[in-house]
Amino acid sequence: MALRNAVMAALLEGEASGYDLAKAFDASVANFWMATPQQIYRELDRMESAGLITARVVEQEKRPNKRLFSLTEAGLRAAHDFTAAPPRPGAIRDELMVKVQMVDAGDTAAVQTAIGERMAWAEAKIARYERMRARLLDGRTEQEHLAHAERVGPYLTLMRGLAFEQENLRWGERALDVLRQRSASVT
Structure with missing residues (x-):
């Protein structure tokens, strides 16, 4: 999938600056797509050249002017x-999966640490996704x-990201259990 499709998905929320899109990527589409701000700005330039988005300049006092982007009719057709x-x-x-694949020939303790770190990362993402879920629901069921x-x-993509990270936790617990059992049986 091209970055442009993820940018179009983010712009469906409405007009946004490059900075807003970078934040939106972190807050709304990070559960399925990662991009740096530099990648987003380059893609915005390409999309504008292709006629998929349009930009308007908003003058600001004491700060540089900003460009706000929105989808054009051609952009909406491309999204469709x-x-x-x-x-x-x-x-x-996933580099961690390569390390796990090689655990029998490598440093088991280091791989266990890496799995634990991935689990901590998943827990943090789950907490963030739950906050996002609460904001989306806004008191509704x-x-x-x-x-x-x-x-x-x-909401549907958020639920997928949440399920993915919950599964990462389940897998991590199981993988650590297996590695601990193997270490105990060797000694």
Whole structure:
């Protein structure tokens, strides 16, 4: 998937500056897409050149002017076309999994530490996602939100990110248990 599709998804929330988009990536699409601010700004320039977005300049006192981006009709069509096309299969590229694959020939304690760190990262992300979920629901039940919200995509992707991190925790607990048992049986 191209970064432009993730930017279009973020712009469906409304007009945003590059800075706002970088924050939005961290707060709304980080559960399925990561990008640096530099990557986002480069992509915004390409998308503007391609006519997918338009920018307007907002003059600010005591701060540099900012550009606010929004999707054009061509951008909305491109978003529609993207959703209509079948997705390519995803692939996991995870350095921790390579380390786990090699644990029998490597430093088991270091791999266990890395798994523990991944679990701590997952716990922090789960807490953040739960805060995001509470903001999205805004006092409504999940059923009420899904029935009446203007957009359900952000909630559904948030639920996927939450499930992913919960599974990371379950896997980490199991992997650490297996490695501890193997270490105990060797000594």
